[in-house]
Amino acid sequence: MNKTGLVSVTFRNLRPREIIGAVKKAGLDGIEWGSDIHAPCGDLKTAREIANMCREEGLEVLSYGSYFGKQLVRDVKAEFIPVVDSAYEMGAPNIRIWAGTLDSEEVPANVRANMVKQYRAFAKYAQDAGITLSFEYHQKTLTNTPESAVKLIEEIGHPNAYLYWQPNQYKDFVYNMGSLKTAMPYVSNVHVFNWAGKERYSLSEGNGVWGAYLHTLNQDGKDRAFMLEFVKDGTLETFYDDAETLNAWIK
Secondary structure, X not given: OOXXXXXXXXXXXXXXXXXXXXXXXXXXXXXXXXXXXXXXXXXXHHHHHHHHHHHHOOOEEEEEEOOOOOOOOOOHHXXXXXXXHHHHHHOOOEEEEOOOOOOHXXXXXXXXXXXXXXXXXXXXXXXXXXXXEEEOOOOOOOOOOHHHHHHHHHHHOOOOEEEEEOOOOOOOHHHHHHHHHHHHHHEEEEEEXXXXXXEEOXXXXXXXHHHHHHHHHHHHOOOOEEEEOOOOOOOHHHHHHHHHHHHHHHO
């Protein structure tokens, strides 16, 4: 069954319990917790506290949104295991990581090869803990185009490596639909927002384009988490409105 949720970095200024209360009130299924503020990598005490608070409110931990993968590391196991441990303690079924900090066409072939080698190891370590690994679908990474994103997963060549998907707010609907269809065989979860360039809009104003995206995503019968990431004016009031829209679409 598809799930609905919130990416915690939407409200970096709120504490975990406040976010949990808001998500509960909004009627969403769960939360993707970010490692930058709310659930730092390796802080297992906080991870367990978050897991307990979510459980008490009947919410799921949908994913662990780490910012790992932006740089090559010296010791893959030593540096990535704290990420896995935090996700495991939270009961997160997935870890989201990044694929560098440059567009794919800016990355030399030898550097890309080293990144792919590390990501393959990340996928294995996550799999050993029963957790999937998914890459942020974003500009200024190796997933900046659908072709490069799919190439990345195929180069990694590990069954535990997946992609997130989100529309590129600087591209039009035709581009984004093509992007979705290309990436879809590997898409685990989806970040949901309604932007055009730097301008943010309420989610309900994106009913047409998102209706098309969701229709396409439903074609393969896979269960995914659809998670709100940022809202028009950064307020809880707008979040509640967007959550109502998202639930209407998904449920």
